[in-house]
Amino acid sequence: MPSTDSIADSIIDSINDSISQLIFPATATAEVAAKPSEIEFAVMHLFDQFRSPLLRYSLSLGISVHDAEEVTQEVFLALFRHLQLGRSRQNLRGWIFRVAHNLALKQRYANQTSRDRMESGETIAEQHPELHIDPSPNPEEHLSSAQRQRLLQAVLQALPQTDQNCLRLRAEGLSYRDIAAVLGISLGSVSISLTRSIARLVRADGR
Amino acid sequence: MFRQDLHISDQELIESADGEITGRRAVQVRAHLAACWSCRARMADIESTIADFVRSHRQALDGQLPSSNGPRALLRARITQLAHETKVHSVWQLPQFTSAARIAALSVAIMGVAILAATFIGGALVEHSIHHGSDSGVASIERGALPERSLTPGATRSVAISEVCSMPHEEVVREVPDSIRKRVLQEYGIANARPDDYEIDYLIAPGLGGVEDIHNLWPEPSETERWNAHVKDALEERLHQLVCSGNLDLPTAQRDIATNWIAAYKKYFHTDMPLSVHSHLGTASTGRGDQQPKSKRSAFS
Numbered sequence A: 001m002p003s004t005d006s007i008a009d010s011i012i013d014s015i016n017d018s019i020s021q022l023i024f025p026a027t028a029t030a031e032v033a034a035k036p037s038e039i040e041f042a043v044m045h046l047f048d049q050f051r052s053p054l055l056r057y058s059l060s061l062g063i064s065v066h067d068a069e070e071v072t073q074e075v076f077l078a079l080f081r082h083l084q085l086g087r088s089r090q091n092l093r094g095w096i097f098r099v100a101h102n103l104a105l106k107q108r109y110a111n112q113t114s115r116d117r118m119e120s121g122e123t124i125a126e127q128h129p130e131l132h133i134d135p136s137p138n139p140e141e142h143l144s145s146a147q148r149q150r151l152l153q154a155v156l157q158a159l160p161q162t163d164q165n166c167l168r169l170r171a172e173g174l175s176y177r178d179i180a181a182v183l184g185i186s187l188g189s190v191s192i193s194l195t196r197s198i199a200r201l202v203r204a205d206g207r
Numbered sequence B: 001m002f003r004q005d006l007h008i009s010d011q012e013l014i015e016s017a018d019g020e021i022t023g024r025r026a027v028q029v030r031a032h033l034a035a036c037w038s039c040r041a042r043m044a045d046i047e048s049t050i051a052d053f054v055r056s057h058r059q060a061l062d063g064q065l066p067s068s069n070g071p072r073a074l075l076r077a078r079i080t081q082l083a084h085e086t087k088v089h090s091v092w093q094l095p096q097f098t099s100a101a102r103i104a105a106l107s108v109a110i111m112g113v114a115i116l117a118a119t120f121i122g123g124a125l126v127e128h129s130i131h132h133g134s135d136s137g138v139a140s141i142e143r144g145a146l147p148e149r150s151l152t153p154g155a156t157r158s159v160a161i162s163e164v165c166s167m168p169h170e171e172v173v174r175e176v177p178d179s180i181r182k183r184v185l186q187e188y189g190i191a192n193a194r195p196d197d198y199e200i201d202y203l204i205a206p207g208l209g210g211v212e213d214i215h216n217l218w219p220e221p222s223e224t225e226r227w228n229a230h231v232k233d234a235l236e237e238r239l240h241q242l243v244c245s246g247n248l249d250l251p252t253a254q255r256d257i258a259t260n261w262i263a264a265y266k267k268y269f270h271t272d273m274p275l276s277v278h279s280h281l282g283t284a285s286t287g288r289g290d291q292q293p294k295s296k297r298s299a300f301s
Helices: A006-023 A036-060 A067-084 A092-115 A145-158 A163-171 A176-183 A187-205 B010-017 B023-035 B036-062 B067-091 B099-132 B159-164 B178-188 B229-244 B250-259 B261-269
Strands: B198-202 B219-221
Touching: A036 A067, A036 A092, A036 A163, A036 B036, A036 B067, A067 A092, A067 B067, A092 A176, A092 B229, A145 A163, A145 A187, A145 B036, A163 A176, A163 A187, A176 A187, A187 B010, A187 B036, A187 B178, B010 B023, B010 B036, B023 B036, B067 B250, B159 B229, B178 B219, B198 B229, B229 B250, B229 B261, B250 B261
Parallel strands: none
Antiparallel strands: B198 B219
C-alpha cells in the first residue's frame, strides 16, 4: 500500500509551498491580499507552464483542440478569480488539473448531448485509426522507436479510462495525491492503477 | 516485517521511483536495490518503459497543439477585463461596510459570475446549433459562412487601443501571402479549390488586433449571398468604431467576432438579418478570386 503517513504529506506540501513561494515571493500568506497585477503575473506564469500539459490532458479526454483551448482559458480565468478572492494557494498544480478535468468532462458531455457528435467513450485511437495496431508483441522482433511508440499508444487505448487518466496525469508530473484528488479516487487506487498499467506497458514494450 | 532477501514488488518499485515512499521503508528499498541485481533489472525495465511512454504520449498529442501566442493574448485580455470589472464592483477593500453588506455584495458578485457563465454557455449552445443547423431560426446560414472553430479559433496579438485606432491603412488591408493561403486551404481539405471560389479572410480583423496566423484565417466562400464578406466588413467597421470611441472594450470585440461573427453582427446591429445595404455591397463585382482579403480593403479607411 502507498505511504499515506504525515511525513509524505508534509513533503508534498512543502514542494507545493515552494511553487507558491516562487510565484508569490512577497505575499505568501493568505492573510495578505496580493495586488491584481501580482495575481495576473502569477496566472500568466502558470499558463506558460501548464498550458501544454492541460491541452494534452483535455485532448486525451476526447474533446476537440478548440474545446481544449477554451477549457484551458476557463481554467486560468477561474484561477484568477480563485486567487483574487484570497483562496488557498497551496497545490495550485493539483487545483488547475482538477478544474480542467471537470470542465473537459462537462464539455464532452455537452458535446454528446447537444450535438451527439461523439460516441460514448470515444478515444484518440478512434479519432486516429492509424494508431490502432496489433498490440501483441513479437519478442523476436526488434521494434523501432516509432513502432514502439505506436504500440504503447495502442496498449494505452486498451486500458480502462481511469487507468489511462492516471497514466496521463502522472506523465504530466502530478503526484499520486494530486491524481487521486483530480479523479476522485483513493491514493491506493492510484498506485494500483499505475502498477497495473505500467506492467502492461512493460510487457508490450518487450522488455 | 521487511526481510532483506525478499524481492520488492512492482508496486513498491514504481512508488519508490516516483518518490511516493518515504521514511524507513524508502531506506530499506534502496538498500535492497543496492544488493539485488534482479530487482534493479526490473526497475530498469520499468524506467525504460516509462521513458518510452512519455515520448509516445507527447508525440501523439503535441502535434495537435496550436501556438500559444493567440490564446496567451486572449487570456491576458480577459484577465485584464475581469480585473477591471472587479475593481469597479469591489467593496471588499472598504472596512466601513458591515458584514451584512459584504454578504450582499458577495451574492451580487456570484450572481454576476453566474450570469456571465450563463451568457457564455448560452452563446456556445447557440453557436453549436448554428453549426449543426438544429435551430430552425438560424438554419438558413449558408455553408461556410462561419469558419470551423477547431481550425480557426481566432488569434490576436497584444495591442494597445491607441495602436489599433491609429493603424495605417496598408496594415489593415495587407495581403495574405500565398504560402499561408495554401496552408489554410489545405487545412480545410480544399487544397485544389479554384482561386475564384474562396477568399482567405481574417476571422479577427487586423484592425481589431487579429494576426496573420493560420488560426485566424479561413476560406470564405465567394458565393455566399446573405452572410458574406461585405456583411462581415460592416461588422468589423462597426466594432472598430465602438472600440475607438470607447464604447466597447477590445477584448470583448475580439471575443464576440471570434466566437460567432454572425451572432456578433446581430448583436451590434440589433437585427436578425444582414442589412441589405451591407450584404449587397459590391455584389456587382464578384470577381473575388484574388488572394487579397478583399473584405479588408474598405475597412476602417
